[in-house]
Amino acid sequence: MNHQPFRDWLLSEEDLSAEQNQSLQEHLSGCESCCQIKLSWKELDVLFQKTTQVGPTQGFTHRWQSHLVEYHSAQQRRRSWLTIGATALITIVLLTVLISQVWELIQAPGPYMLVWLDRLISVISVYFIVQDVIGSISWSTPFITFVGLFFLVGIVSFMSVLWLTAYKKFSLARRVI
Amino acid sequence: MNTLEPAVLNQVQQGNQEAFTHLVETFQRPVYNLCYRMLGDPDEAEDASQETFLRVYKNIRHYDQDRPFSTWLLSIAAHLCIDQLRKRRMVAVSIDTTPYLEPADSSPGPEAAFYLMEDQRHVQAVLKTLNPHDRAAVIMYYWYDFSYEEIAKSLSLTPSAVKSRLHRARLSMAQTWSNQVGSNFMPERNPHESSAF
Numbered sequence: 001m002n003h004q005p006f007r008d009w010l011l012s013e014e015d016l017s018a019e020q021n022q023s024l025q026e027h028l029s030g031c032e033s034c035c036q037i038k039l040s041w042k043e044l045d046v047l048f049q050k051t052t053q054v055g056p057t058q059g060f061t062h063r064w065q066s067h068l069v070e071y072h073s074a075q076q077r078r079r080s081w082l083t084i085g086a087t088a089l090i091t092i093v094l095l096t097v098l099i100s101q102v103w104e105l106i107q108a109p110g111p112y113m114l115v116w117l118d119r120l121i122s123v124i125s126v127y128f129i130v131q132d133v134i135g136s137i138s139w140s141t142p143f144i145t146f147v148g149l150f151f152l153v154g155i156v157s158f159m160s161v162l163w164l165t166a167y168k169k170f171s172l173a174r175r176v177i
Numbered sequence: 178m179n180t181l182e183p184a185v186l187n188q189v190q191q192g193n194q195e196a197f198t199h200l201v202e203t204f205q206r207p208v209y210n211l212c213y214r215m216l217g218d219p220d221e222a223e224d225a226s227q228e229t230f231l232r233v234y235k236n237i238r239h240y241d242q243d244r245p246f247s248t249w250l251l252s253i254a255a256h257l258c259i260d261q262l263r264k265r266r267m268v269a270v271s272i273d274t275t276p277y278l279e280p281a282d283s284s285p286g287p288e289a290a291f292y293l294m295e296d297q298r299h300v301q302a303v304l305k306t307l308n309p310h311d312r313a314a315v316i317m318y319y320w321y322d323f324s325y326e327e328i329a330k331s332l333s334l335t336p337s338a339v340k341s342r343l344h345r346a347r348l349s350m351a352q353t354w355s356n357q358v359g360s361n362f363m364p365e366r367n368p369h370e371s372s373a374f
Contacts, residue, residue, distance in 0.1 A: 005350060008344065010350070011344055011348055012344070023245065028359070035354065036355050037351045037355065039355075040351040040354040040355040041347060041350075041351040041354075042261055042351070044303065044350055044351060044354050047296060047299060048319045048320075050296065050301065051296050051297060051300050053206055053207065053210040053320060054209065054210050054214075054297065055205070055206040055209055055210070055212050055221075055246060056205055056206070056209040056222075056223055056226060060201070060205045060223075060226070061198060061201050061202050063206075063223075063227065064201050064227060065198065066197075067227050067230075067231065068231070068234065071231060071234075073336040077189060086269070121178075
């Protein structure tokens with residue numbers, strides 16, 4: 001027996017037409033299986049209607065607050081490990097560079113010193129070239145001496161360290177609640 | 178369904194902790210109920226509810242106020258539970274433990290409380306037979322009065338898919354109910370419980 005349209009109608013929440021209703025009643029009078037589905041669904045529908053929402057045990061909000069504090073602590077720990085990791089990585093890279101340089105110096109001090117002297121002269125030449133170029137563009141540009149530039153770089157480095165320290169201080173764990 | 182004042186919602190989006198606590202107080206019951214109906218275990222429902230609020234906390238800035246908040250919130254809870262059910266598909270769930278039931282106004286006696294608990298057990302036993310998406314659709318439809326469109330948005334489905342899923346779920350639940358009522362409806366029995374009762 002084909003139950004298809006009748007089961008759709010039985011379980012549908014839309015109103016049936018008079019024809020559909022009559023056809024359904026005729027089918028139900030001869031189909032025990034569909035009658036059983038109809039009865040079961042009716043009982044379940046009543047059960048759903050009378051079953052209320054369940055709530056959590058007392059203190060859910062308090063537990064949520066503790067959960068949130070734990071989450072913030074975990075976040076803070078993660079940030080700290082990231083900072084430590086990044087610092088360690090930079091330190092290792094710098095140490096590697098330093099060791100390689102020192103190794104070269106130990107192996108052949110003369111040529112090494114000459115290379116560095118050559119580099120220093122190059123840097124000074126570049127500085128004077130840049131100064132000439134800037135000077136030719138405008139005479140009103142403030143003149144920066146080599147010593148002034150040295151102090152400027154020093155101040156910028158100091159400010160960077162200060163900024164990093166301040167950032168670290170303000171990003172420390174704050175009380176959430 | 179509980180609602181939240183737009184002003185409170187604005188405060189929550191601006192990161193106000195007190196406003197968020199108010200939000201948790203307001204929605205703890207509907208969220209927990211959804212998780213409990215989905216997972217069938219009070220402890221897992223508690224964990225899932227807490228995780229839902231944590232996800233809301235992390236993503237509250239992305240919430241679009243044109244959308245009803247309850248739909249957005251329950252959508253997060255439903256997806257979380259669906260993922261959880263997929264993870265433990267092969268693990269059997271006990272429904273012997275029953276969550277805290279708030280007493281009704283008429284203060285039911287032990288007998289009424291027993292029947293209330295039995296109803297909850299029967300409902301859970303029937304819901305347990307559905308697949309996660311069908312279960313979520315049924316729960317949203319019958320306990321939250323969500324429309325097909327709201328369910329569709331919450332579960333990332335089309336309204337026609339929701340309609341057909343609900344139809345399939347009703348038929349499946351009716352057949353389960355019919356079979357189980359035929360055998361006196363014994364969804365799960367304690368191992369130490371005598372078969373005489």
